[in-house]
Amino acid sequence: MSLELFLLLAAALFSIGLFGALTQQSIVMLMMGLELMLGGIIVGAAAVWHYIAPEAADGQVLVVLAVTVMAVEMAIGFAVVTALFRAREVDMTDMAAELKE
């Protein structure tokens, strides 16, 4: 195992998540892509902590930050989907393009 291997895994997860976030029409599926991207960031942050600066806890704090962002993203995402569906019966990104009006 090495730092590069962990970072390559992180890059792969990030890229797969980006593919989902870019292609999916369903808002819930789009959120799944974002979760995968954040999963990649967690692996990368943990690997940098372990292989570069294990004495400092800052890398661990970054992981805590990413985990919190995951929770916030999911909670706000589902609340927005619920509000959107209640207002317009819409759960697809393409149909939600008129939010500004």
Add this chain to the structure above:
Amino acid sequence: MLDDVVFWVLALLAVASGLMVFRFDSMARATYALLTSLLCVGGEVLLLGLDYLGVVIVLMMTIEMAIMAVFMVMYMMNPAGLMPMTMVHNTKGAAVICAVVFAVLAAGILLAPWPSRRGRPSADPTMDLGLSLMGPQMLTMMTLGLALFATIVATVVLATRRGRYDRFGDDLKARTADDPVRGGTVR
């Protein structure tokens, strides 16, 4: 040696299940594929010596995906995957973008002169994290706490059916709500 085997198994499973998230027709299967991928991420974090954070990730993702499965069944038209379904746009363009992103990231990872390891992990990294969050990183912890509180308020406001005009009417100077039951929970 055992660590290498565990790393490769978890890494391949994480990537494969991550890919399957966007290949399954069944929304329930997609949710479980994402859960598998994120559990492998938790396993990798455990492998790196972060026991506390790894367990937190495993527990959190299990509960999060259980909630996500409920929302999937609520909102998706084909939760069980009984018929083929595609709800995607511009797949080829996105695939090209993601391949380029991965290639650029991989080139950076393999070509960058990474600094050598400084120091050794302490016997108890969890205590280091706690001391850091309650000491030099206190501002980070306070910001996270505030963000979580704001999230709770925002989600309740977004998810509730009744708004200000439902409770107080059109009169902007109204001081009391026109609620049939006190507390504004029933109408």
